[in-house]
Amino acid sequence: MRTVLALLLVAAAPFAAADAPRGDEASARAALLARFDAALHADLPALETGLADDLEYCGVSATCSTKSQYIESVRSGKRKFKSLRPEIGRVRMFPDSAVLTGKVYSVSIVDGAERNVDAYFLVVLVWRDGRWQMTNQTSTSLTTTS
């Protein structure tokens, strides 16, 4: 009988997980704003928590970084923001993920030179370990070029 109960519990686990509390739109928005804030303040612990291990971070120059590469660029000061102002536009919620789009206006210091980058962002958050984690960010420059 114990074996049967154990097997039933194993079989029911995925269904129980599906009913577990999930993040809502407000928490997804808050998680993304916290992510931008952590980048602005080079808050490495917050980035560790807020970024998924399988992060793909693709900037306006079409180069992509992994989580460790992104965090290292912040830690080393290679990626340093003077200001970072996100405007979240649309948020679409799914059972284990959220897709957020909007604009971000940034001023960064790269190799000692100030650089303004204004971009459209596309962010995918995943709900893991009871919190939102960013698994993809891809940006396109707002600046119209031919």
Place this chain on the structure above:
Amino acid sequence: MNPRRVTLPVVLILVVSVLSGVACAKDDARMSALKAAEAARFQANVDADGKVLGQVLDDGLEYVHSNGEVNTKAEFIQSLTSGKRDYVATTFEIQGIRILGDVAIIRGTAKVTVADNGQSRDLDLGYTDVWLWKDKRWQMTAWRSARMPPPAAK
């Protein structure tokens, strides 16, 4: 040993195994369908095929071109079918695909020859597109791309 004590756990294990197998097969089918949808979408761009694009693009599409121009689904299809934007040729390479439930992320590169208002350009792009599983098919709901730096500048 009581046969019933043996049979019931075995049956349960078999049921769980079958369900897992069904789930894996479903995932494989969805992955194949996603790759096919991506290929069909790129081809429909070149063919300016509004019917196919109507199927593979989500009604809530946000399409941000590499030059910063933003299109809805209707605007994007209209720009192609009217000839305002002409994708003369496109090749693409998928760098990574992840399926997260009913959401999928594709990251890749594309070489695109496009004519905008009669002016032809070759573009090397890095892109990410996001797809939704809706109405039993994949539909692209967001596209972001950026120009790759020229080789000398890499």
